[in-house]
Amino acid sequence: MQSNEGSLDRAARISVGVGLCAAALVGALGPWAWIGIVPLATGLAGFCPLYSMLGIDTCSLRKR
16 A cells, blocks of 8 residues: 555645544534544545545655
8 A cells, every 4th residue: 555645635634634523522513523534544544545546646755
């Protein structure tokens, strides 16, 4: 599993994921906010299965 997310992409995913999970914890957005686990997990892993299927790669390390 090779990284296919760049640093800005990963930071955005982690921020959105943490925000949604925090909102779910305090009950601000209801149980659907737990969907934030998905961007949080993909951001921490640096790999997005959907990007892989679509051939998208935002990781700047291999673009040299």
